Amino acid sequence: MTTTQPVRIDVDVVIVGSGFGALAAAQKLAGTDLGVLVVSKTTEHLFQPLLYQVATGVLAPGEIAPPIRSILGRHKNIDVRLGEVIDVDADAKTVTYRWGDARTVVGYRYLVAATGASQSYFGHPEFAENTFALKTIDDALTLRDHILANFELAHALPSSAERDELLSFVVVGAGATGVELAGQIRELARRYFDSGSGGIPADDVRVVLVDGAPDVLPVYGGKLSEYTARTLRRAGVDVRTAAVVTAVDDEGVELHADGRAARIPARTVVWSAGVEASGFAGVLAAATGCAQDRAGRLLVGDDLTVGGHADVFAIGDMTSLGGLPGQSPVAMQQGRHAACIIAGKTARGTAFRYLDKGSMATIDRFHAVASVGPVKLTGVVAWMMWLAVHLLYLVGFRNRYVAVLSWFGSFVGKNRPHFHLAVPGAQVAEPAESVEVSA
Numbered sequence: 001m002t003t004t005q006p007v008r009i010d011v012d013v014v015i016v017g018s019g020f021g022a023l024a025a026a027q028k029l030a031g032t033d034l035g036v037l038v039v040s041k042t043t044e045h046l047f048q049p050l051l052y053q054v055a056t057g058v059l060a061p062g063e064i065a066p067p068i069r070s071i072l073g074r075h076k077n078i079d080v081r082l083g084e085v086i087d088v089d090a091d092a093k094t095v096t097y098r099w100g101d102a103r104t105v106v107g108y109r110y111l112v113a114a115t116g117a118s119q120s121y122f123g124h125p126e127f128a129e130n131t132f133a134l135k136t137i138d139d140a141l142t143l144r145d146h147i148l149a150n151f152e153l154a155h156a157l158p159s160s161a162e163r164d165e166l167l168s169f170v171v172v173g174a175g176a177t178g179v180e181l182a183g184q185i186r187e188l189a190r191r192y193f194d195s196g197s198g199g200i201p202a203d204d205v206r207v208v209l210v211d212g213a214p215d216v217l218p219v220y221g222g223k224l225s226e227y228t229a230r231t232l233r234r235a236g237v238d239v240r241t242a243a244v245v246t247a248v249d250d251e252g253v254e255l256h257a258d259g260r261a262a263r264i265p266a267r268t269v270v271w272s273a274g275v276e277a278s279g280f281a282g283v284l285a286a287a288t289g290c291a292q293d294r295a296g297r298l299l300v301g302d303d304l305t306v307g308g309h310a311d312v313f314a315i316g317d318m319t320s321l322g323g324l325p326g327q328s329p330v331a332m333q334q335g336r337h338a339a340c341i342i343a344g345k346t347a348r349g350t351a352f353r354y355l356d357k358g359s360m361a362t363i364d365r366f367h368a369v370a371s372v373g374p375v376k377l378t379g380v381v382a383w384m385m386w387l388a389v390h391l392l393y394l395v396g397f398r399n400r401y402v403a404v405l406s407w408f409g410s411f412v413g414k415n416r417p418h419f420h421l422a423v424p425g426a427q428v429a430e431p432a433e434s435v436e437v438s439a
């Protein structure tokens, strides 16, 4: 049933989003005497760091994206709704969300916004038309279909420029996502399509990783960046740093490096080069008078409040505070901090303090880097650590159990248990046109 008349409800706390920040805030408020409403435009709680494994058939979507309702539904004081929040009235203390034609106005005492970020194309929104994104489950499945279809199409062709293009993959952005994806596509070439006598020789598959910065994984720098570049090159990835993408079309990319232009023919270009705040950050900024940075992130107060409104909090990737990175531990810790203030466990106005427990990235099977304070780890030790930490943070016992089986099959064996077309019979998929590009 649809209705054009908005329905009105009132709750103590509205949490917008179902990602890392929102889930942490909701879990902290579970079991309190506050009525909490979680509104998200997606049904799932998405573990974005493992999206690249869905795109390369290691994990199934359900293993990294359990429904938020199934995680929070057992708490009597929490209601979960599917909908996109489109409006905020900070004076009347209401938000409006829509689902289809239906509109619901929700009165709140406290608002926590955790709507994350979307891809940024550094002033070239047209790049979205010919590149694949990796932010949502749909993005990962679209990319998985495309990679699979390209390998299969190439397999049916004799040596030719078209076959070379189908087997060429350009990943733009050498942060953790770009490094992990480039490494996994090489693994696919070496350990999946090359297996068996009739396979595609791994040397026929070209993977190019491009970044404008002088190093891969620039946030790590030094030895860890050098180790990562060396390991990728040894695995067969063509690493191009200090190279800027100047144009993208459906047959490749143009780069500018060392004062020279170069073209890389490729049917697959994945964009993982930058982020900007979700569109909802602009809605909240307009409603509260909060300033935004160049990437649209809200410049929140030290206590995570927005525009001086003591009852409105914003957390995670949609915010900018003291140069903190756009990473899941920041969003989770901020979610808990806001929830503690709301529940009266922490005094109003208390500044947020981030506890940095370190960070890590995988490169390929048995190779990773980890940075924990002054300790820098590489190789198989870092990889085991990465595996353990990601298992720990995967939500739900069943997901962990199934993920271990999938990892065992892919990393010890040569299987790709989930490498099949999401849409059976689909040919080469187009890049997702629904990529959100906010001004």
Ligand SMILES: Cc1cc2nc3c(=O)[nH]c(=O)nc-3n(C[C@H](O)[C@H](O)[C@H](O)COP(=O)(O)OP(=O)(O)OC[C@H]3O[C@@H](n4cnc5c(N)ncnc54)[C@H](O)[C@@H]3O)c2cc1C
Binding pocket: 016, 017, 018, 019, 020, 021, 022, 039, 040, 041, 042, 044, 047, 048, 049, 050, 051, 052, 083, 084, 085, 086, 114, 115, 116, 117, 134, 135, 176, 177, 278, 280, 315, 316, 317, 318, 326, 327, 328, 329, 331, 360
């Ligand atoms: C491919 C990839 C790999 C990553 N790898 C790592 C990693 O290895 N380590 C790490 O620490 N971090 C990593 N990150 C970053 C990490 O995922 C983010 O920092 C984290 O998700 C931020 O949490 P958040 O709650 O701010 O936003 P998100 O987790 O992005 O959640 C945003 C939520 O808001 C919802 N939403 C958006 N707009 C609306 C609206 N208007 N109304 C209702 N709901 C809305 C969305 O549906 C979503 O549920 C990675 C990110 C990506 C994309």
